[in-house]
Amino acid sequence: xxxxxxxxxxQDSYLFSTIAKKVKEFADNNPKADIIRLGIGxxxxxxxxxxxxxIKKAADEMGIKExxxxxxxxxxxxxxxxxxxxxxxxxxxxxxxxEIFISDGAKSDxxxxxxxFGLDNVVLVPDxxxxxxxxxxxxxxxxxxxxDANEQNGFLPLPxxxxxxxxxxxxxxxxxxxxxxxxxGLKKWVDYALKNNSVIxxxxxxxxxxxxxxxxxxxxEIEGAKKCAIEFCSFSKTAGFTGTRCGYTIVPDELVREGVxxxxxxxxxxxxxxxxxxxxxxxxxxxxxSDKGQEQIQQNIQYYSENAKIISDTMDKKNIWYTGxxxxxxxxxxxxxxxxxxxxxxxxxxxxxxxxxPGSGFGRxxxxxxxxxxxxxxxxxxEAMERFSKLI
Amino acid sequence: xxxxxxxxxxQDSYLFSTIAKKVKEFADNNPKADIIRLGIGxxxxxxxxxxxxxIKKAADEMGIKExxxxxxxxxxxxxxxxxxxxxxxxxxxxxxxxEIFISDGAKSDxxxxxxxFGLDNVVLVPDxxxxxxxxxxxxxxxxxxxxDANEQNGFLPLPxxxxxxxxxxxxxxxxxxxxxxxxxGLKKWVDYALKNNSVIxxxxxxxxxxxxxxxxxxxxEIEGAKKCAIEFCSFSKTAGFTGTRCGYTIVPDELVREGVxxxxxxxxxxxxxxxxxxxxxxxxxxxxxSDKGQEQIQQNIQYYSENAKIISDTMDKKNIWYTGxxxxxxxxxxxxxxxxxxxxxxxxxxxxxxxxxPGSGFGRxxxxxxxxxxxxxxxxxxEAMERFSKLI
Numbered sequence: 103x104x105x106x107x108x109x110x111x112x113q114d115s116y117l118f119s120t121i122a123k124k125v126k127e128f129a130d131n132n133p134k135a136d137i138i139r140l141g142i143g144x145x146x147x148x149x150x151x152x153x154x155x156x157i158k159k160a161a162d163e164m165g166i167k168e169x170x171x172x173x174x175x176x177x178x179x180x181x182x183x184x185x186x187x188x189x190x191x192x193x194x195x196x197x198x199x200x201e202i203f204i205s206d207g208a209k210s211d212x213x214x215x216x217x218x219f220g221l222d223n224v225v226l227v228p229d230x231x232x233x234x235x236x237x238x239x240x241x242x243x244x245x246x247x248x249x250d251a252n253e254q255n256g257f258l259p260l261p262x263x264x265x266x267x268x269x270x271x272x273x274x275x276x277x278x279x280x281x282x283x284x285x286x287g288l289k290k291w292v293d294y295a296l297k298n299n300s301v302i303x304x305x306x307x308x309x310x311x312x313x314x315x316x317x318x319x320x321x322x323e324i325e326g327a328k329k330c331a332i333e334f335c336s337f338s339k340t341a342g343f344t345g346t347r348c349g350y351t352i353v354p355d356e357l358v359r360e361g362v363x364x365x366x367x368x369x370x371x372x373x374x375x376x377x378x379x380x381x382x383x384x385x386x387x388x389x390x391x392s393d394k395g396q397e398q399i400q401q402n403i404q405y406y407s408e409n410a411k412i413i414s415d416t417m418d419k420k421n422i423w424y425t426g427x428x429x430x431x432x433x434x435x436x437x438x439x440x441x442x443x444x445x446x447x448x449x450x451x452x453x454x455x456x457x458x459x460p461g462s463g464f465g466r467x468x469x470x471x472x473x474x475x476x477x478x479x480x481x482x483x484x485e486a487m488e489r490f491s492k493l494i
Numbered sequence: 495x496x497x498x499x500x501x502x503x504x505q506d507s508y509l510f511s512t513i514a515k516k517v518k519e520f521a522d523n524n525p526k527a528d529i530i531r532l533g534i535g536x537x538x539x540x541x542x543x544x545x546x547x548x549i550k551k552a553a554d555e556m557g558i559k560e561x562x563x564x565x566x567x568x569x570x571x572x573x574x575x576x577x578x579x580x581x582x583x584x585x586x587x588x589x590x591x592x593e594i595f596i597s598d599g600a601k602s603d604x605x606x607x608x609x610x611f612g613l614d615n616v617v618l619v620p621d622x623x624x625x626x627x628x629x630x631x632x633x634x635x636x637x638x639x640x641x642d643a644n645e646q647n648g649f650l651p652l653p654x655x656x657x658x659x660x661x662x663x664x665x666x667x668x669x670x671x672x673x674x675x676x677x678x679g680l681k682k683w684v685d686y687a688l689k690n691n692s693v694i695x696x697x698x699x700x701x702x703x704x705x706x707x708x709x710x711x712x713x714x715e716i717e718g719a720k721k722c723a724i725e726f727c728s729f730s731k732t733a734g735f736t737g738t739r740c741g742y743t744i745v746p747d748e749l750v751r752e753g754v755x756x757x758x759x760x761x762x763x764x765x766x767x768x769x770x771x772x773x774x775x776x777x778x779x780x781x782x783x784s785d786k787g788q789e790q791i792q793q794n795i796q797y798y799s800e801n802a803k804i805i806s807d808t809m810d811k812k813n814i815w816y817t818g819x820x821x822x823x824x825x826x827x828x829x830x831x832x833x834x835x836x837x838x839x840x841x842x843x844x845x846x847x848x849x850x851x852p853g854s855g856f857g858r859x860x861x862x863x864x865x866x867x868x869x870x871x872x873x874x875x876x877e878a879m880e881r882f883s884k885l886i
Contacts, residue, residue: 104752110754146562170538170541206768209767210768214767220499299495344565376601377736378739
């Protein structure tokens with residue numbers, strides 16, 4: 103009996119536990135302090151009313167023999183895949199509904215998709231980045247190389263023709279930096295992938311925050327992307343589904359490697375190791391696409407976007423360099439006075455009682471940077487930025 | 495870019511598509527035929543009223559900011575893990591709630607658990623068996639050996655000391671055979687695993703059909719099992735959750751291999767590649783454990799068990815050899831007159847308009863056997879057995 107020894111190479115992340123410990127210490131020493139948390143990566147607004155109604159209606163259906171639903175299709179019900187197909191048509195992306203796979207969230211599929219690839223592929227991951235891309239590949243023992251994201255490239259690295267890689271992660275709008283690729287930037291990645299026979303894993307979990315038609319919110323807006331990219335998306339940030347769990351993955355028919363349609367491999371993976379998303383959750387997701395649903399979720403996205411603007415306006419006023427905030431719920435700022443990420447964390451907590459996330463927790467290039475998020479309460483965000491303005 | 499070439503070794507199963515094709519042909523040629531389906535492996539009774547109410551109440555909570563739930567713990571909410579802990583206490587199995595991981599169903603976790611094991615382990619799978627055990631290991635390229643289940647051993651194979659294996663699948667009550675290990679049988683497997691440092695993956699998805707305290711419904715009822723077994727269970731058959739998706743996996747703290755607590759590896763796997771089960775679904779599962787919930791789901795289990803008895807009584811009357819039916823929703827019968835599985839399928843369809851599942855679809859040793867299930871309507875099951883009695 104052998105364990106998967108790659109797991110022993112994983113580094114434990116102490117990022118959020120260290121934050122929690124430091125905040126607790128501060129609160130214990132300053133029991134009257136009014137701490138504002140702008141580090142949260144989770145939504146806080148409730149599910150939209152039409153979504154709640156859809157769940158309740160679906161629950162009633164499940165309670166009656168004639169309308170009860172047992173096992174559903176592993177790749178998701180047609181009613182939801184059709185809505186997603188229509189959603190992509192608005193982006194001028196024409197998908198076959200067989201190319202759309204309903205998932206229990208982007209995180210699961212971003213990890214599970216690796217099943218269909220060989221173990222000796224070289225993986226390219228931007229740094230800093232959402233830690234799951236790195237950890238899932240360490241678990242499989244793949245070689246990982248990093249693409250440096252930094253102030254010089256606006257935290258949007260471009261391909262280097264001298265470096266060969268097989269699997270490429272792109273997250274745009276990015277977590278944690280909030281930076282968004284324009285068409286030209288994404289086209290360079292697509293061209294690289296087509297030339298080098300690579301596959302791009304495109305994480306579009308934050309696409310709903312993009313407010314300009316000029317910026318691509320799907321990689322398939324770029325010509326040729328269907329031949330080299332898999333796209334992951336989620337209702338988590340779009341519709342507050344972080345605790346409701348629904349997303350989708352797109353594997354285009356045109357994506358062929360070694361003569362194999364990767365869509366067929368993914369379908370085989372899902373039919374073998376997955377049994378679909380709950381019917382009640384798929385009905386909830388369907389409701390998001392109704393006219394009322396779109397109106398209601400846009401109110402929430404607007405709310406978070408206004409918070410992001412409150413934060414980014416403060417950075418502008420203070421001449422602090424940052425990315426994100428405009429087409430993203432994240433603001434990634436350069437720590438003032440050349441402080442390290444953790445120095446700035448302590449400084450902000452001690453002097454303004456604001457909690458954020460040290461950029462060093464997301465990779466080597468994150469040190470000296472800091473993430474603030476717009477998922478909090480508006481009045482608290484305003485209050486936090488008033489304190490910030492006075493302090494800095 | 496290399497694909498996972500192990501996927502090319504997977505055999506497509508044409509079992510259910512062939513059944514569908516044959517039934518369609520028959521129906522087209524005999525438009526007035528009244529076909530009864532006893533091949534179905536899915537539940538047909540609706541969710542219990544308390545479960546429906548729990549979902550609706552949870553949906554309302556999700557619609558209010560103060561009670562909204564975002565990301566939950568990847569291993570599941572404490573409220574549900576505590577109920578499962580109490581459920582096991584009734585079996586005299588004392589679990590720490592940290593050993594319980596809430597899943598979106600046994601199928602997902604049975605596949606995903608393999609992540610934490612090395613690729614060069616030898617896997618032992620009974621034949622016939624639920625095809626997922628084989629396919630998930632083919633995907634990983636592991637060597638698979640089979641334990642012959644047959645009439646001689648009552649479709650309950652026991653360990654062979656001359657055969658060494660690292661990962662052992664046991665499903666009891668079994669799918670497809672309905673056979674159930676007694677304490678003595680399971681103890682032999684536990685002893686083998688302890689002696690050979692193997693890990694047993696125990697699929698207990700059908701445990702709720704066991705009606706005798708004499709038969710173990712958890713492998714942890716066997717001494718030493720916590721040192722060598724992981725148990726998978728599900729609300730799918732227990733409470734009709736096939737379309738609602740919830741289960742749980744137990745990785746005991748005492749299970750250590752190569753100095754590693756496998757529980758910690760599994761926790762790392764889940765926190766990296768999974769984001770938990772929907773809050774509304776966990777509240778639904780919690781309701782199953784309420785007094786009313788237990789009463790309501792027992793009515794459904796009773797209904798299916800009565801169907802199973804109707805079928806097995808018919809087999810008894812006709813002196814047909816079978817396993818299952820008593821502590822299982824499945825009846826696994828020997829085809830009369832030495833017919834092959836598919837010959838009997840055609841015979842039953844053509845002469846009694848009953849659809850079942852050919853045993854050969856579950857493995858080499860399944861040929862000559864046939865699976866009937868008790869998940870259908872009671873009156874239809876009675877009607878089917880009347881036709882069966884007249885025919886055979």
